[in-house]
Amino acid sequence: MDYDLGIYLHIPFCRRKCNYCDFLSFVPSPETVTAYLEALKQEMALAAAAWPRLTSFPLPSVTSVYLGGGTPSLLSGEQLQDVLDGLRRHFGVAPGAEITVEANPGTVDAAWLAAAEAAGANRLSLGVQAFNDRLLGSMGRLHTAREARDAVSLARECGFSNVGIDLIYGLPGQSLADWRETLAEAVGLVPEHISCYGLEIHPGMPWGVLAARGEISLPDEDLWEEMFGFTDSFLTGCGYRHYEIANYCRPGRESRHNLRYWQRRDYLGFGLGAASMVGCRRWRNHEKLPAYLAALETGKLPVADGEEMTVAEVLAEVFILGLRLLNGLDLERAAREFPEADWPRVRQTIARLEAVGLVERCGPVLRLSRRAWPVANEVFAEFLG
Amino acid sequence: MDQRFIRNFCIIAHIDHGKSTLADRLLQHTGAISEREMVNQVLDQMDLERERGITIKMQAVRLEYQYPEDELVYQLNLIDTPGHVDFSYEVSRSLAACEGALLVVDAVQGIEAQTLANAYLAIENDLEIIPVINKIDLPGAQPDQVKEELEKALGLDMERTVLTSAKLGWGTPEVLAAIVKYVPPPRGNVREPLRALIFDSYYDSYRGAIPYIRVVDGEIQAGTIIKIMATGKSYEVDEVGIFAPARRTVPRLSAGEVGYLAASIREVKDIRVGDTITVVDKPAAGPLPGYRPVRPMVFCGLYPADGGDFDALRTALDKLQLNDASLVYEPETSKALGFGFRCGFLGLLHQEIVQERLEREYHLELISTAPNVAYRVTRTDGQVVMVDNPAQWPPPGQIAMVEEPVVKATIISPTAYIGNLMDLTAQKRGRFLQMDYLSPERVLLEYILPLGEIIFAFFDQLKSRSRGYASFDYEVAGYEEADMGRLDILLNGEMVDALSTIVHRDKAYQVGRQLVTRLREVIPRQLFEVVIQAAVGHKVIAREAVKPLRKNVLEKCYGGDVTRKKKLLEKQKEGKKRLKAVGNVEIPQEAFLAVLQPSGGQGR
Structure with missing residues (x-):
């Protein structure tokens, strides 16, 4: 049977926190980095040993690996090599597996890129965010637009044939014209993949505080929708597929690791706060470094909490995640996989949404209609309990 | 008890002028409660009352007081009165049970509207009034000016005035002495057929409806077969007693005395305030004056937020009515809100109290329509x-x-x-x-x-x-x-019955404008535009629109986020459950009260 696994490795280090960031990351000391990487390798060893007990199946081969952060490019070439070697020691990484490393412009040079390539990375995801130094400065980014452009061409020179860039829109003080410029610049670099995220404001972060005080003004939902719609038509016109709500790619260049999340295929997450999903189980690691390190020191997996989902809950996830994709989800396959679910009710929900034009069916495939994309939560919520 | 040694009195005051505190002091001074038992505001029992600082249900407490002048022991019956205009008929009946009243006025605030309303009621009931100027310990106290106001507004005899600080206990002995001195003793006849005034009641789940009574003539004891004069119903008395302030049975209550009786009466409706109790075998010639059935003044629809709770709401209303004879209700149906009840209340406060009790004591989530009067x-x-x-x-x-x-x-x-x-x-x-x-x-x-x-x-x-x-x-x-007319609200062309209201024609435009503006603020954006119109007859007089929802999507959703994102969606779904679908428009509960809350201005 065809069975595979994805692995996420979390590198929670940054040179500084950006003003909008709520990811698990911090500015580390060199000793912390060393200790953390040792713990990470230890965790992989423990997890590989625990796998048969967890599933009663032998370890499947790993077809996607994703090093996310934080800023994984803060690791040295040797450290990166060491981590990926550690992974390969305990897990069978399939030949041709997609191995993505996130990197920030301004933290990568030719030597590092070459080392990453040599360590096995074959996909680079660059946190560009904007091609506008004024906006980059206000976000608290430590790089310029120029450095972002340089990072892309450098990556090409070092042999990366699969490069993605992340962009943010809806920034305080960002006009539609600013966003068009950023998109045009992005397209000019011909990346294989572009992620476009509307800014989310989180209460604890510097911008959350300013927004609560009314000191920064954020775009209203009409401007947001205009930006979302423009992105879709512009990038689609430039030959990109809008394959997921926030993601675009050249044909065939979907992020295979991320597809796994939306298609609900198994993955293990290693590192601080990393999340895992196997079948109907989800669990998550400790988010505080001392707790994470302490668990591993005593030879235990650093799991903080988890849940065992019911069939109904899993099926809800199948819809909530699968409908994020342009290709939607295969209802026949879902019916085969979850025969015991309450299908009459699910079909009723689908019929209701179809009647108001929020979803459409195409053979066995169910997907969001065009107009539903910007309001997809209205659809997702319908599939919950 | 010889009526010469009985004094029946009440305390009347504007809210917050210190009525309850003074009552506590009188109880304490006469030894009815000890310092240790003293919970502030003993007379206000219900939580709601204590929270709002007002008295809703009254009580009668018997105090035994040795009057220093003659060293004899007097029976003082303190009849507490509700402190809100909604309950003015009940106030008038408890005043009718007394011969005297303490009129408490705050030495800083002076006379307030309620002071006057209550004082007029007391004068109408021929009560002797003893002015009590309270809070004289406060720095801004102006007792002389307050005296002048009282004299001018009410023509009271200010010689009797007692200055107090109920908080500090100042003046308590003087108040007690003044009660004996100035409040006349009752003048009933114990040999006449029984006539007892019902001035309040409560419902006890073990013993049924219990009336508080003031015996005017004759006497009553366990075994007496009584008749309620307005309803004609008869009961055998199981027990008579008093509150001191703990409940205590007594052998009998005779002319001039105040207390309660238990007679296995099913509902408080059977013992309406103001009615007269007499005996079956030798009934009084006629009832005491002043009885009238209480009429509700304010009406609104109460609907369960969850349609499945209709029966629970009915049961809760039935139970509340056991305790509250002035609450009336009948089932009604609204196209927008489903099955509910049209309820009548004495006033807005009464409505709020009932609604809060339904929600708090019976755990019901309710949607109420805007209150209106009866035309x-x-x-x-x-x-x-x-x-x-x-x-x-x-x-x-x-x-x-x-x-x-x-x-x-x-x-x-x-x-x-x-x-x-x-x-x-x-x-x-x-x-x-x-x-x-x-x-x-x-x-x-x-x-x-x-x-x-x-x-x-x-x-x-x-x-x-x-x-x-x-x-x-x-x-x-x-x-x-x-010149009244009905103002209707239409959502996407469909009339929402629960939002209709009666307005004066001169104000229809203004009210219509306010309503649609307010509704635009409270109705959340939906997948399509929502047009809100106000209309009189077929004529649309105001219009607003809620723009369609443009954004509701979690853009970032990766492996680590799924659990958190699901929680967000669940929260959103929970929020939606509180919306009521009217046609294809979903509106929040506060929309039904939009007419009460003029547009905030800081809306979107």
């Missing part, structure tokens, strides 16, 4: 109907005349705010009656106001236009002709 509509065929529900408003062509209930309102305010208050009363279609200066700084205004205009927001507006200084009270004053 007297004369139809073109000459038939007169009372309409307490906008849904039952006759078509305009069938209406010959509409009369609305009005009240006589008393407002007391510092002179600086007269202009503001006159402007407010004009907006509320008030008719000026007269103005009196209580002192060079304070003025008393009297108006006839439509009850429908004061049941919402009036009190808050009065307070805000007088910086909190004006006080207000009213009494019901009959019906007056008015």
Whole structure:
């Protein structure tokens, strides 16, 4: 049977926190980095040993690996090599597996890129965010637009044939014209993949505080929708597929690791706060470094909490995640996989949404209609309990 | 008990002038409760009462007091009175059970509207009034000025005035002595057939409805077969007793005394306040004067937020009514809200209390429609109907005349705010009656106001236009002709029955405008545009629109986020459950009260 696994490795280090960031990351000391990487390798060893007990199946081969952060490019070439070697020691990484490393412009040079390539990375995801130094400065980014452009061409020179860039829109003080410029610049670099995220404001972060005080003004939902719609038509016109709500790619260049999340295929997450999903189980690691390190020191997996989902809950996830994709989800396959679910009710929900034009069916495939994309939560919520 | 040694009295005061604290002091001083047992405001029992600092249900407490002048022991019955205009009939009946009243006035605030309303009631009931000027320990106390105001406004004998600080216990002995000295003893005849006034009641789940009574003539004891005069129903008395303040049975209650009786009476409806109790075998010739059935003044629809709770709501209302004879309700159906009840209340406070009790004690989530009054509509065929529900408003062509209930309102305010208050009363279609200066700084205004205009927001507006200084009270004053019509609200062209309201035609445009503006603020964006219209008859007089929802999507959703994102979606779904689907438009519960809350201004 065809069975595979994805692995996420979390590198929670940054040179500084950006003003909008709520990811698990911090500015580390060199000793912390060393200790953390040792713990990470230890965790992989423990997890590989625990796998048969967890599933009663032998370890499947790993077809996607994703090093996310934080800023994984803060690791040295040797450290990166060491981590990926550690992974390969305990897990069978399939030949041709997609191995993505996130990197920030301004933290990568030719030597590092070459080392990453040599360590096995074959996909680079660059946190560009904007091609506008004024906006980059206000976000608290430590790089310029120029450095972002340089990072892309450098990556090409070092042999990366699969490069993605992340962009943010809806920034305080960002006009539609600013966003068009950023998109045009992005397209000019011909990346294989572009992620476009509307800014989310989180209460604890510097911008959350300013927004609560009314000191920064954020775009209203009409401007947001205009930006979302423009992105879709512009990038689609430039030959990109809008394959997921926030993601675009050249044909065939979907992020295979991320597809796994939306298609609900198994993955293990290693590192601080990393999340895992196997079948109907989800669990998550400790988010505080001392707790994470302490668990591993005593030879235990650093799991903080988890849940065992019911069939109904899993099926809800199948819809909530699968409908994020342009290709939607295969209802026949879902019916085969979850025969015991309450299908009459699910079909009723689908019929209701179809009647108001929020979803459409195409053979066995169910997907969001065009107009539903910007309001997809209205659809997702319908599939919950 | 020899009636010469009985004194029945009550305490009347404006809210917060210290009535409950003074009552506590009297209990303490006469040893009815010890320092240790002393919980502040013993007489206010219900949580709700304590939270709101007002008295809703009254009680009667017997105090034994040795009068220093003659060293004899007197029986003092303190009859507590509710402190809100909604319950003014109940106040009048408890006053009727007394011979004297302590009129408590705050030495800093002076006379307030409620002080006067209560004092007038006491005078009407021929009570001897003892002025008590309280809070004299406060730095701003002006007892002399307060005395002057009392003398001027009420023509009271100020010789009897007692100065107190109930908080510190000052003046308590003087108050007790004044009660014996100035309040006349009861003058009933113990040999006459029994006549006892019901001045309050409560429901005890073990012993049924328990009336509080004042025996006027004759006597009553366990075994007596009594008859309730208005209903004609008879019961055998199981027990008579008093509160001191703990419940205590006594062998009998005789002329002049105050207490309770238990007779396995099923509902408080059977023992209405103001009714007379007599004996079956030798009944009194006639009832005591002053009984009238209580009529609800304010009406609204109460609906369970969850349609499945209809039966639970019915059960809860049935239970509440056991305890509250003035609550009336009947089932009604709304296209928008489903099955619910049309409920009648004595006033807005009564409504709030009932609603809060339903929610708190019976764990019901309720949607209420905007309150309205009952109109007297004369139809073109000459038939007169009372309409307490906008849904039952006759078509305009069938209406010959509409009369609305009005009240006589008393407002007391510092002179600086007269202009503001006159402007407010004009907006509320008030008719000026007269103005009196209580002192060079304070003025008393009297108006006839439509009850429908004061049941919402009036009190808050009065307070805000007088910086909190004006006080207000009213009494019901009959019906007056008015040009009223029904204002309807349409959502995407469909009328929402639960949002209809009765308005004066001169104000229809203004109210319609306010309503649609407010609704635009509270109705969340939906997947399509929502057009909100206000209409009188077929004529649309105001329009607003809620733009369609443009954004509702979690853009970032990766492996680590799924659990958190699901929680967000669940929260969103929970929020939606609180919306009510009307046609294909989903509206929040607060929309049904939109007419009460003029547009905030800081909306979107």
